[in-house]
Amino acid sequence: MSYEYDIFVSYTRAGVAGDWVRNYFHGELRGWLEETMETPPRIFWDRDIETGQNWPQKLQDALARSRFLVPVFTHTYFRSRWCMSEFDTMAARCEDAGDAALIFPVRFHGDRAQFPERARSIQDTDMRDWAYTTRGFADTSKYLDFVDAVKALCQAIAAAVPHAPAWSADWPTLQVTPTAPAPMVVVPRL
Numbered sequence: 001m002s003y004e005y006d007i008f009v010s011y012t013r014a015g016v017a018g019d020w021v022r023n024y025f026h027g028e029l030r031g032w033l034e035e036t037m038e039t040p041p042r043i044f045w046d047r048d049i050e051t052g053q054n055w056p057q058k059l060q061d062a063l064a065r066s067r068f069l070v071p072v073f074t075h076t077y078f079r080s081r082w083c084m085s086e087f088d089t090m091a092a093r094c095e096d097a098g099d100a101a102l103i104f105p106v107r108f109h110g111d112r113a114q115f116p117e118r119a120r121s122i123q124d125t126d127m128r129d130w131a132y133t134t135r136g137f138a139d140t141s142k143y144l145d146f147v148d149a150v151k152a153l154c155q156a157i158a159a160a161v162p163h164a165p166a167w168s169a170d171w172p173t174l175q176v177t178p179t180a181p182a183p184m185v186v187v188p189r190l
Helices: 017-035 057-063 077-078 081-096 133-140 141-163
Strands: 006-012 066-073
Touching: 006 017, 006 057, 006 081, 006 141, 017 066, 017 077, 017 081, 017 141, 057 066, 057 081, 066 077, 066 081, 066 141, 077 081
Parallel strands: 006 066
Antiparallel strands: none
16 A cells, blocks of 8 residues: 555634635645646545545545645644544654654644644644635735745645655554534424
8 A cells, every 4th residue: 555645634624714725725735736746746635525435434544545734723623623633643653754744734823822732843834814714815915925825835745745754554543532422402392
């Protein structure tokens, strides 16, 4: 086996960060990686999961077969069990691979002093100045600065590809412990 994906995009789907990733970040990331990488980029994000697939298993498999993690840091990211499992899995792989640079964080919102220590220890690309989700964002002059920041991120990722460790089936895979479903609330009919 080997890598199936170059990049695994880890983000919380809910709220403004999810909108930003879907509407702006993912498209620019894909486009500029195509320009900076020697081969077409293979990017996994949750929108690639097809209806009927076992999505927890698909996430686990895709992360296990991804070369790099691009997490989108927000306070809600660090409250998500799924996001933290993805981040912790790749952080454990970094340690196993001799502290290889395998995580390229993007800070969408939040004070890094309030992020978990493991996340604070990795230099992020600060995109808080471009954390807009409104439709008109792409038509502003700030969007050009956002694109420049994405280009710089893509150049860093492309430069890291030759230094990524060979894929290993022995890398740690952290599991998310499912929680009990919320109890159903019965609303009386009047």
